C-alpha cells in the first residue's frame with residue numbers, strides 16, 4: 001500500500017481532508033516510552049492551519065486523540081494509533097472542481113488512478129492536511145531521538161527569489177536550533193523575514209501563490225549509520241520527503257551547486273582531533289558519503305512548489321462534457337506552503353532517522369531508547 005512507510009518504524013497514514021478524521025498507526029515503537037503530550041501539542045500547533053494571513057483560513061485545532069498503544073501515559077509497544085478530527089470543512093468549495101480538475105493538484109491523477117472513486121473534497125487523501133498525522137508520528141520519534149542527543153531543526157531557506165543564509169555559512173549550536181524551532185517564521189538572517197512575508201501577502205492579493213525552500217539539519221548523529229545503494233541515507237530521507245505534498249526537489253549538503261565546482265571545492269577534509277577522533281573540516285556533502293553518515297550533521301534542502309489552488313484564471317477540462325474550460329479556484333488556500341511545511345519536514349526527518357538508527361542497532365544487538 002502506498003500509505004505505509006518504513007522498515008523498523010512503520011507508519012500508516014489514513015483519512016481524507018473532508019472525511020470525519022485523519023490519523024496514523026505507528027508500529028515499532030518500543031514499550032514504556034513516556035509520551036510528552038505538551039511537546040506533541042506544541043509541534044501540532046506549529047503546523048496547524050488557520051493561524052495567520054500567510055495560511056489557509058481553515059481553522060482546525062489539530063488536537064490528537066490516541067486510541068491505541070498508550071496505557072497510563074506510556075507506550076505499550078503495540079500499534080500506536082492517533083486520530084485527528086476534521087472540523088472546519090467547507091466541502092461546497094469543491095463542487096466545481098469535482099468535474100473541472102485543478103491544474104497542479106492531484107484532482108486529475110487521483111481521478112485516473114482511482115477510477116473516479118477518490119474523495120475529491122479538499123483534495124481528499126492527497127491533501128496537505130494529511131501531514132498532520134506525519135507531525136504526530138514524527139514528534140514521537142523526535143522525542144526518542146532527543147534522549148539520544150539527536151536534534152532536528154530547519155529554516156526557510158528561500159521564499160520565491162528571496163534567500164536566507166544557509167546552515168553551511170553559520171556556526172550551528174543548540175541555542176540557534178531552539179530559536180528556529182520556536183519561531184513561527186524561522187529564518188537565520190532576520191533581515192530577510194519582512195521581504196519574504198511581503199512576497200507571500202502580495203501573491204495572496206494577486207490570487208496567486210509562491211513556493212520556496214526549507215533547509216533541515218540533524219545533529220548528534222554518529223558516523224556509520226545507513227547502507228550503500230538502495231537504503232542509503234539520502235534514499236531513505238528522500239523517499240519520506242516526497243510523501244509531503246508539494247515537495248518537488250531535494251538536495252544534500254551543497255547539492256546541485258557541486259555540479260558547478262571543482263573536486264577541491266567539494267571534498268570535506270578529514271583530520272584527527274586532539275582526542276584521536278576522526279572529524280571532517282567542512283560539511284559540503286551534507287553528512288553523508290557512500291550512503292552512510294560521516295559524523296557531520298545530516299544537512300538537506302527541500303524545494304516546495306507554489307500552492308496549486310490559485311484564483312488566477314487557468315485552463316482545464318470539464319470531465320463531464322470534455323469541454324476545454326477556464327477555472328478560477330475559490331476557497332481557502334495557503335498562498336505559500338513553505339512556512340507550514342517546516343515542522344512536517346522535521347517530523348519526516350525524525351521518522352527516517354529513527355528508522356535508520358534502529359536498522360543499525362539491529363546489527364549491533366538492540367537499542368534501549370526508553
Ligand SMILES: Cc1cc2nc3c(=O)[nH]c(=O)nc-3n(C[C@H](O)[C@H](O)[C@H](O)COP(=O)(O)O)c2cc1C
Pocket residue numbers: 056104105106123126127128129131244245246247305307308309332333334337340341344
Ligand atoms: C502543509 C500543506 C498545506 C497545503 N495547502 C494547500 C492548499 O491550501 N491548497 C492547495 O491547493 N494545495 C495545498 N498543498 C499542496 C497540495 O496538497 C499538493 O500540491 C497536491 O496534493 C499535489 O501534490 P504534488 O504537488 O506533490 O504533486 C499543501 C501542502 C502542504 C504540505
Ligand SMILES: C=C(O[C@@H]1CC(C(=O)O)=C[C@@H](OP(=O)(O)O)[C@H]1O)C(=O)O
Pocket residue numbers: 017048049056057058060089090093122123126127128129130132245331332333334
Ligand atoms: C486543512 C489543511 O490544509 C488544507 C490543504 C489543502 C490541500 O489541497 O492540500 C487545501 C485546503 O483545504 P480546504 O479547502 O479544506 O480548506 C487547506 O486548508 C491542513 O493543512 O490541515
